[in-house]
Amino acid sequence: MVKRAMILLLLSLFWIRETNAQDWLSFSGYVMEVPVYQRVNGTLARFFGTDRDQWLNVARVRLRPTVSLWSNARVSLEYEITSFYHSAPLFFDIATTRNKRQVVDLTWNPVNEPKYSVIHFVDRLHFDQRVGFADIVIGRQRIAWGTGRIWNPTDLFNPINPTSFAKIEKDGVDAALTKLTFGDFTDLTLVYNPQEGWKTSNAGFRFRTNFNEYDMSIVGGHFDKRVIVGGDFAGNLFQAGVRGEGILSADRHNLSSSFASFILGIDYQFTSKFYGLTEYHFNGEGTKDKSGYDLLRLSRGEIINVGRDYLALQASYLVHPLVNSMLSYMRNLDDRSQFFGLLVSCSVTDELAVALGGQLYGGDDFTEFWYYPGAVYLKADYYF
């Protein structure tokens, strides 16, 4: 019933937009088409009884209406329809739509065939009210914590896997958020993320400020029954940009499971066309021993990496004002498995872009990136 009401609401917004466009309603969105060819490694294909050569297609429509209600109040929705075809069973699901921070199920599958599915889901649906120096946001929203470009240990809500290419946004989380502003660059964010039980609910804060041309923040809270403290910074080192963020995570009932996770990164624009960045990630939740990798949580999208130490390099070169190329490299420094990515994107018109990408993974048997399939994909997106 709730889902039908959502569809009716969307259709109504479309109709209102077309027939009576007013300032109180803004509407945008995009369509994305991603055909993919991927090749799974032989051992895994045999073990899971799947084809080595696989064809996939992800088609996404994302609708983003925003309705202004009264002074400084609005409701924003991002509604997505994803159709997903895969020629064989998959080890990693690249069209995952839910995460553990979403307490209300706003996903439904009108088509759910073995090789083809259509998924509708609400990725953002929040009410936003500004009152004096406070912003209050209630509902499904994106909470952007952290300064890292590749990894975000302080993003306790919706981290995204850096190898993901089918989705550009981080998943929405169900939360009540208050941001109190004390100056141009100083604010305190308080977040409550409900779960099914009060004790399992998550809550946290982030205090952010700017000092001597450095943006910095401290974070803390209670997430997944663990106490978290940490912080981040971003600033300049001579002409380069530097950033870092990290957390300490502890279970009060099992202190031996405590871990730290942090990143340090630097980026530099070498010429007006050539840009590079590097980031080191220490993942205290992971392990150096490949036999201890938590592949189940990885395949479910609950964690992003299973190892301990990582290095990422990224370089982009502007071939033409409308054509950009980007080369990515990531290495698990412990098991020495690695990932290469290449993406060439072209802006065809103001609203239409096409891209050709490839991903190549390497490593010894049962190392982290050995599990990932190599892929070649096309991506076309059109904004409206």
Place this chain on the structure above:
Amino acid sequence: MKARSEITMRKSRIVGLVSSFLFIVAFAPAAFCQNADAIIRRAEDLLRGKSSKGTFIMRVITPEYTREMRMETWWVGTDKALIVIRSPKREAGNKTLKIKNEIWSYLRNTETTIRIPPSMMLQSWNGSDFTNDDLVRESSVADDYTHKIVSTDVVQSEKCWKIELIPKPDAPVVWGKLYYWVRQTDNLPARVEYYDERGKLMRTMVFSDYKVMGGRKLPATWTMINHADPGHRTEFEILDISFDIKISDRVFSFQELERGN
């Protein structure tokens, strides 16, 4: 006695003439420089006011393609600015916040805020012939250069002062020299040429379409011609603008930067 007094008078005239000449030689360049400085400051003030809010269209024109971007801007002096892109849809909602020498970009589609490091200052701003540095260093035209009127000239049928701008020692500027033409009738800028440190002409800004907007006369079209890429230019067309209005400090904050559309 008469003759003596005539000699004395002649002497005093000569002394007077010499004194006047010495005075002119000694102080005229300073007065001229001060004048040039005042002209530049007045021209910049007329363009920007103490604060402004406006809507612009930016056109990037090349031999192969033309791209158009509509944006809203808020400025307080040259220290604070917020620029919000309204179209095309792909870029709509992207924002640039400038506070003194710092710049942040907010990307609406990925909902991320990026701090722009100094090395990125020479990167093109939104694909245009302007760089991030043009946004940050805007105050430098008045403060970071010495100004000298070198000649009078005619630009678009208007008599102009041609003013040479040389960077002050240790000024954080990227140009070796600027020539700035200011119209004598209304003190508005007519043209600016940007030279690199080797004296090569890199860019030319041409102001045109002078009309009254926001209660003052100003050029409604600003065209930056990129000599490094022949055929490339960026046009700014002012659609509407208000000057010297009260703009809340909150506009120039992280809170506003990250607040969606």
